[in-house]
Every structure is written in C-alpha cells, then in structure tokens.
Amino acid sequence: MPLHADGGTLQKIKENKVITIGHRESSLPFSYYGANQEVVGYSHTFALKIVEAIKSRLDLPDLNVRLMPVTSANRITLVQNGTVDMECGSTTNNAERRKQVAFSNSLFVVSTRFMTRSNSGLLDFPHLAGKTVVTTAGTTSERLLRRMNDDKQMGMNIISAKDHGEAFLTLETGRAVAFMMDDALLYGERAKAKNPQDWMIAGPPVTLEVYACMLRKDDPDFKRLVNAVITRMMLSGEAERIYNKWFTTPIPPKGLNLDFPLSEPMRLLYEDPNDISFDGDGQESHSAGSALAAGKGYQWNWQVLLSKTPSGGTYLDWLWEGLRWTVLLSLSSWCVALLLGIFLGVLRTVNSKPYLVLFAKAYVELFRNVPLLVQLFTWYFVLPELLPDVWGDAIKQWHPLWQQFFAAWLCLSLFTAARIIEQVRTAIESLPPGRKNAGLALGMNLPQVYRFVLLPVALRITLPPLTSEFLNIFKNSAVATTIGLVELSRQAQQLVDYTAQPYEAFISVTVLYLLINVLVMLAMRRLESVVRIPRFTSGGKT
C-alpha cells in the first residue's frame, strides 16, 4: 500500500495540513506528560521547533499539529505505516532500526547503566550476576541485557516491563534489585521517586547510544529540513539552554531536579552536530527486508519466523514458549475455578443457610462487575502491598515470571469461578424439587443429597456452558500480556517489535489461538458424549 508514492512527508503534510508527532508518555525528561497532561520534554522541545520550521517552509502558519502517544513496542510500526510523521522521544538510532526507518541528527548521547538502591552495594555489571534485573520491553537496553546475560552466563532473572514507569515501580517495590536503562532515563525516573537520594545510578558507561527523531525512510527532503533545525539549535547554543532547562533545573510535574550535568559526549555533539550512532556505520541502510519502504507494498517474509533471535534460538521458539505459558496458565486456573465454582455454586443454593447464600452472591457480584484487567492489576500491584510485609516481600523475591504467573493465575481462577457458580446454581435449581425431597426422605443428610442425587445430574447439565467457560479462560489469559507474562499475545507484540513483520506475527498467533479452540471443543464434545445420560433431556423443568 503506497503511503505517499509521490512526494514525501512534506508533500503529505502540505496536502492534509496536518502533522502527526509521536511522543512518549513517561520518558522523563525527553517526552512525557507534564502537570496538566500536556506533552513536554527535551526531545519534544526539538519536535516543536521542527514543526515551526515546517510551518514556515510550507507557508502554513495554522498547520494542525496532532500529538500521538507511542510506546516502545509500536513506535516503529506507527512511523512506517504513516500514522506518525515524526517521533521525537527517546528512540535509539541503531543499525537494526535503520533497516525500517530513518533517523535525524542525534538529539542526545546516552550510555546504558543501571539504577539501584544507594545502599545496595551494587556498583558494576558483574555484581548483578544471579540477581533480578528489570528493564523496559522493546528497548536496546533489553537486548543488551539479554546478550550480556547469555554471553557472560550471569544467570540474571530479567523482567521486561511495559514502560519505564512500570520498570521503576518494579525496582521500587523490590521485585528487582536493579533497573537497567539509558542513564538519562534513569536520572529521570529517579527524580520521580519519593526519596531520590535512596537511589543511585551505577555501572561504568559501557556503550554509547544516541537518541534521534525517527522519520520515514527514503525521504531526504524531510530529513534535510529536520537536520537543519537540529544543527542550527545546537550551534547557536539554544540546545544547551534547553538541556539546562530539562536536566539541571526543576521540571514539571513535581518540580524535581534531575541534577544530570552535561556529559563530555554531549558537549562534543553540540559542537559538531551529526548522526553518528556509535554502532558501526552511521549511514542510513537501504538493505532489503524493510516492511514498508516508501512506495512499496508490504513485504511478506514468513521465513522471519525461522531467523535467529537476539537471545539465540529462532522466533518459532518464542511462539512455542508463548503457547506453553498460555496453556499452562489456562489449565491451572481452570482446575481451581472449577473446584471453587462448584463449591460456591452449591453454597449458593443452600437456602436454609442464608449467610452462605449471601456470601456466594456477593462473591459473584464482586468478580462479575469489575473488569478483568482491573482485577489482574489489583492482584499484581496491589496485593503484595496490602499483605503483611513479610508475605509481600516474599512474593517479590520470587522469579519474576512466577510473580506474573501467580497474579494471572489467581485472577483467572477467581474470575472464572464466579461465572461457574452461576451455571452450577442454574443447573441445580433446574432440577425438580422432588429429587431433593426424595433424597432427604430416604434418610440422606443434605451433603449426601448433593453428592449422590443433585450434583451428578446438575454437573452433566452444566457441561455445555462449562465448555464455553473453558474456551473463555484461554481467551481471557491473553490479558496477562499487560503485566508482561510472555504468553501468546505478548509474544505476538514482541515479534512485531523485533522483526517489524507485524502480519506474520499476528497471523501465527491467531492461528495458534484458533487451534487451541478447536482442540478444546473436540475434547469437550467427546466428554459430553461420554457422560451424557441416555434419554435425559435438559433440566426436567416441565
């Protein structure tokens, strides 16, 4: 699908009289929300200056500027497919990305370091061996960390958080001992802490990286304009004033000071603006394999699934891993949900004990009327804080994957149980009251009546609706992607970020979900035919 086969971004902006700028939501102090949810930051200031230059170049003083928040997992795709014209945040310029997009002159030079508690005694990367380290998903720090872990066999547990805020929260709540990220972002996150002095930035600056604005590929006109603005700002000293505003004086939203003095590489950049990326060649690559080069359609490449991942193995292994987590999570939650659901479903029908009925009723209402996502976040973020410190801290010491798994498992179990309760109740209530009375008349007590008379029939009646709940639990397990569990839909997003081949990734994962669905349906149909009571139709309520 050609986006702008003729003319480039500038032409597009001129025709539509609108420019869409991608920004970050919590990349302090580069691009983030200020006190009133307005976008501010060092990189964003450059973006606004560039917009001014575009306005005067195109003679469009009232050009409509649209701001679109992006995440590190979708920013490349959004620039490629034309949703966003330019993204100025904290995107690293590297060779892999230059296959997909173009970069402007550098805005900032950073090095990858880590943040840890001031009293942790962790000063260098080797100290992190065997520890739990958090980083942000889809960033170059994540790749660096994973490569370091594999190459040096450090045995670190690595958590990939959705964004920097979540990563710092993971560090702050003790789920990880260190947060590895670009130093500037670490200073930014530190400023957000309740007590910034509690945290220090450590580790020698090993790798230099540059942040730059991301543009579409093969659009020299637009790139020239952007670069001219950046160069002019740096040479005139304006850039350094902007730097001081964001890095050495108090900034919104809380008026904190990052206290991050101008580094030597930054001083060099301001003296000689350039687009050198410190990762080999600084030139824009024109190699094949880009998903949406200007003027060309989508390039299918199924073989990408067989190519090597940064952590060894192929992307197919990622899908397999995702599938295993999805199945494990769904099955284990199902077992608990079924037991709990039947148990509470029975209580719900014991009318002689009103408080039991009330309890089961309240349970159902509570879990039915709060969105699954909110429940999941509650179990993941809130539960460890509300538990006694000893327990909360114990949970945070677990392997990160198991923390995510535990929260998702608890969430799905309790949520699904609420739905099973209602189905069990409906089934039991659909049985003629004569059955219960007959059982009691035969001298059975109430538990016996349930066990031998009511449940054997009621459970068979519930089988069809239970099948659909069983299917639901597999689908609902996808929500666990939001807390970072590497189940199927998370892997789909990771694949998109790493390979920039979104359709292949999504189609593969969708097919896997369909496959699960078909298998479950076949298995349940089999079960239904095995346990069916001959000549027994529906509930018997005539």
Next chain:
Amino acid sequence: MSVLEGNYLLANLPALMSGLALTARITLIAVVLGIAWGTVLALARLSQNRILAWFATFYVNLFRSVPLVMVILWFFLIVPQLMHALFGNAVEDIRFTSALVAFSLFEAAYYSEIMRAGILSVSRGQFDAGLALGFTRQETLRIIILPQAFRNMLPLLLTQAVILFQDTSLVYVIGLSDFFGTAHKLGDRDGHLVEMLLLAGLIYFLISFLASQLVARLQKRRIR
C-alpha cells in the same frame, strides 16, 4: 491513604472524567454498531442463502475464538492502513477509531448469537402468518419478527453491554486513555498506583453493579 488527602482527586478529576467519557463513548457506539451488525449477521446465518449463512457462521466463530486483546491489536494494525487507503491521510485519532472498529466487529459476533436466539424465540407461525397477510419476507422480518426478537432479548443485550463496558478497559494495550488508562497513568506518575487501581475498580464495580441490577429488574418485570 494519601490519594484521599488534600485535593489530589479534585485536581485530577477533569482527567478522570474525560477518561470516563471516552469509555462511555466507546461503549455506546460499539453497542449500537455491534447490535446493528450483529442483527445482520444473525439474519445472514438464518437465511436460505448458503454462502451468506456460511460467511456469518465463519465470522461469528472466528471472532469468538480469538482473545479480545488480539482483536484490538489486530485492528490497531489494520485500521491505520485501511484509513490511508480509503481516505488518504485525513485521519482522526487512529487509536480511538481502531478501538471502535475492533469493539464493534468483535461484539457483533456475540450480539449476533443473542439476536439469533431472539429470532428463533419468535414462533414460526408468526412468520407464516405474516406471509399469509401478504407481507414480503423482508417486511415480515422487519415489522413482525425483529421487534419481538429484540424485545425478548433486551435483558441479554443489555447484560452484554455491561460486559462490553468492562471490556473497554482493554484499550490499555493500545495506549488509549480511557477511564482505567487515565487512572493507571495518574497513579503511575504520582506514585499512587495502589490507591488509583482500587479507586478504578470501585468505580467500575459501582457502575456495572447498578446497571446489572437495573437489567435484572427489567427482566423480573418482564416475567411478571
């Protein structure tokens, strides 16, 4: 709890309210479009045209087999491309549009099942009676069958709307600031995540609970 102290909530009320408004907008539009498209699908499924029936069955089964999260992500990928192809570059907020498309198409699969049951709940005799009175098939469906099907299924349609209202929180995966997204973002930014999550849960609970109580009441009155 510190969130409840001072003016924190008051200061952030506008942001939270606009988040809630977005949630309401997505819910309402998706319910209307979902029921409309779902009714069409239900009719297609019951029609004598094999191809139509096959398509509707395939559509419904496909959407019912895939997690909503994946559907939202899919449409976030497809919709921008489609919008470019259809309208050039004049596109409003892509995330909102793609969320609307995703929810409408996804919910239609569920609504179509409800509407199908509703249509089947109207006795066959009424259809024949309509034809006997000289109505065409379409007229019979539109004037006699569908209004009754809709009325019979109103409680279920509304219950599904409450589920949809809760599910809109999943727009979190494409970074849209609905009510939950706003609460989460504020809590995350200001270090009140625990309180804001609990608050969000409480608000969702109150709205959903009240709504489902109203639906239950409606249902009871129906039966009486």
